[in-house]
Amino acid sequence: MPQLPISELPVSALIPAIDIIGTFVFAISGTLTAASKKLDPFGASVIAFVTALGGGTLRDVLLDVRPVWVQEEKLLITVFVSVMVTLLFRQKVEKYRKTMFLFDTLGIAMFTILGLEKALRFGVPPLIALVMGVVSAVFGGVVRDILCNDIPLIFRREIYATACLAGGVAYLLMRLAPVPGEVPMTVAVGIIIVIRLLAVRLKWAFPNLKPEEENISL
Amino acid sequence: MPQLPISELPVSALIPAIDIIGTFVFAISGTLTAASKKLDPFGASVIAFVTALGGGTLRDVLLDVRPVWVQEEKLLITVFVSVMVTLLFRQKVEKYRKTMFLFDTLGIAMFTILGLEKALRFGVPPLIALVMGVVSAVFGGVVRDILCNDIPLIFRREIYATACLAGGVAYLLMRLAPVPGEVPMTVAVGIIIVIRLLAVRLKWAFPNLKPEEENISL
Amino acid sequence: MPQLPISELPVSALIPAIDIIGTFVFAISGTLTAASKKLDPFGASVIAFVTALGGGTLRDVLLDVRPVWVQEEKLLITVFVSVMVTLLFRQKVEKYRKTMFLFDTLGIAMFTILGLEKALRFGVPPLIALVMGVVSAVFGGVVRDILCNDIPLIFRREIYATACLAGGVAYLLMRLAPVPGEVPMTVAVGIIIVIRLLAVRLKWAFPNLKPEEENISL
Known part of the structure; x- marks a missing residue:
């Protein structure tokens, strides 16, 4: 089961650029979260790294192949450039939130479909490939929140997993x-x-579940 | 080193059924925990998923093979059916705790021995296969608790790892x-x-360790 | 891509001994942390295990090979002997902190370089092999802190990652x-x-980042 280079995917020549941009923007998000938790620059780098590359890493480990960033240095370098830029120009970065939000949305959309496609190519059934695509896009943010000792944001207020699922189903x-x-x-x-x-603009969200009685501890 | 289909294990024809039942019951446990934390249905699905399939996934990643649920859709589908049933009939589910506790106990017992056997078949030494069996059975609950931002229950009040170990040693x-x-x-x-x-009935537990002086921070 | 036995590394015959000593001392650290959190002996064993073997495990999973402790029983046995000794002689162990600190420092230094060398041998580019070396040395402590529900110590007060990086660069x-x-x-x-x-003696540390405005939630 050879690992296909990303360039063989039947998709646009823009992919390498979008991969880098997505990684860059996710790393900014991780760095800012780390700063808000008063971590030091080393901790911020680690958080940025897992935010940006954690999703693809989990996908590749589950596929039983070596993660892309282990083979090619460009993603790792992108993360560290992103951390440095963010720490040096933090106040400016915070001003461009809206622009970054658009890049971020583009990034998760691309990550979802690329992850789904990669799983299909490695012989994974379509339904599971769909899950793999969503995992590629959202798992990094989950680990970021766990490392910062929060309940992952995505579990409390669903923000983009449903969008990824809908796009993934359409793609399939x-x-x-x-x-x-x-x-x-x-x-x-x-x-x-x-x-x-639309979800952000119209504040779409699933209702949160209510705790009723004590839960069963297995 | 080919991955053996579960059907080649020298064990009862009931295994596929028990695999499904165990997954179903573990997923209920995850869903109820998520609800008690006020997560939304998406978060509940993720927690249910890792509770039910996390242990086997870690075992397979450590064995350097692809997890079973990545190859076959039935386990993933079982989890999502379980989440939907639990959320729709939550009050009824909470009434059947005792029945579920019995299924759950059967599930962890089977998961332990199946995990141990799988590790042996992939050439792992017996002592380590024993650890793999216990990991298959208990790791899902550990990740559930981490994602919900609790210290894992199993570390504070040992409930079933020792039982799994005893059964695993007997099996070996x-x-x-x-x-x-x-x-x-x-x-x-x-x-x-x-x-x-017996442990639950007689409230067996290891004594908790007492913090004495400050611990060494390495 | 065959997995090279550690004995083929071009390094001192002391490595097996240092591997065992490093594992032993890291396991003590994990056990003492668990005790300070009032876990039970089972929980302490798990924490000791991940503290000692978590870093090498992550490195090997990322390299897409089976972790060493899955193949050879000696590391697992070392962890459990360490836990038992620590729990039986806890007060004495706490007295020898300084000696252990030296062993621990030797252990992380060796783990860093051995991890880096292993990654190089599996065809990983030098920059990424450097990250793998540091991961081998520090990730165990990160998981220990996550399991105990703390923000990992290393993210708040950088203690040894920079030293590992410097040594790794020199080695490369x-x-x-x-x-x-x-x-x-x-x-x-x-x-x-x-x-x-020197870092410990002179209290070197990166400054912590200050939270400014709210961070961007992606």
């Missing part, structure tokens, strides 16, 4: 049809971005 | 004797169930 | 020069030990 349907060329990727990424932006 | 001794057929599995599972039920 | 430069024989290992380990002892 088009891919299995099959719709040729770059159409499935483009449409699916569009769906994720639109749902997420 | 019978297996290496060798006792033929389904006897080792049946006896070992029985030992785990009996010890666990 | 000598190794790529190439400086022959055991010189790179010996010098690099010396550098790590000296920097760490």
Whole structure:
């Protein structure tokens, strides 16, 4: 089961750039979270690293292949450049939140579909490949919150997993049809971005569950 | 080193059913814990997933093979059915705690021995296979507690790891004797169930350690 | 990509002994942390295990090979002997902190360089091998703190990661020069030990980051 280079995916030539941009923006998010917890620069680097690369790492470990960042230095370097820039220009970075939010949304959309596609290529059934895609996009943020000793944000107020799922389902349907060329990727990424932006604008959220009686401790 | 299908294990034809039942019951436990923490349905699904499948996943990653749920959809589907049933009929589910406790005990007993056997088949030394068996059974609950920001329950009040260890040792001794057929599995599972039920009934527990001076920070 | 036995590394015959000693001392650290959190002996064993073997395990999972302790029983046995000794002679152990601190420093220095060397041998680029070396040395302590529900100590007050990085860089430069024989290992380990002892003596630390505004939640 050879590991396919990302360049063989049937998708746009923009992917390497988007991979780098997504990693860069996720690393900013991690650095700012770390700073808000009063960590030191070393801790901030670690948090930035897991936020940016944790999702893809888990996906690859589950696929039983070596994670991409272990083979190629560019992602690791991207994280550290991102941390340095963020720490040096923290106040400016905080001003560009809206722009970053757009890049971030683009990043998770791309990560979802790329992760799904990679899992399919390694022989994973479609339903599970869908889960792998979402894991690629959201797991980094989960580990960031665990390391910072919070209950992961995504578990309390669902922000983007549902958008990723919807885009992933659309991608799978088009891919299995099959719709040729770059159409499935483009449409699916569009769906994720639109749902997420609407969700934030309209404050969509699942209702939180109410604790009733004591839960069963197994 | 090919990954053996579970059906080649020298054990009862009930295993697929028990695998599903164990996964279903563990997922209920995860869902109820998530609800008690006021997570949303997405968070509850994730917690249910890791509670049910986390142990086997860690075992397989350590064995350097692809986890079972990545290859077959039935376990993933079981988890999501379990979450939906639990959320829809939460009050009824809470009434059947005792029945579930029995299924849960059966599940961890089976998971322990199946995990141990799988590790042996992949060439792991017996002592380490024993640890792998216990990890298969208990690690899911540990991750559930970490994600919910608690110190894992099992570290504070040991509930079933010792039972799993005792059953695992019995299984290894019978297996290496060798006792033929389904006897080792049946006896070992029985030992785990009996010890666990006695432990709960008689409130067996290790004494907690007392903090004395400050610990060494390495 | 065959997994090289540790004995083929171009380093001193003392390595097996140092591996055992490092594991033993890290396990003491884990046990004492667990005791300070009032865990029971089972929980203390788990914490000791992840403190001692967690770093090497993560490194090997990322390299997509089976962790050493899964193949050889000696490391697992070392951990459990260490836990038992620590729990039986806790007050005495706490007296020998200074001696243990020296062993611990030697252990992390060796773990860093051995981890780096192992990654290089499995075809990982030098910069990433450096990260793998540091991960081998420090990740165990991170998981220990997460399991005990603390923000990892190393993120708040950097204690040894920088020393490991410095030693690792020196090792890489000598190794790529190439400086022959055991010189790179010996010098690099010396550098790590000296920097760490100076850091502790002179209370070197990075400044903690200040939380400014709210961080961006992605």
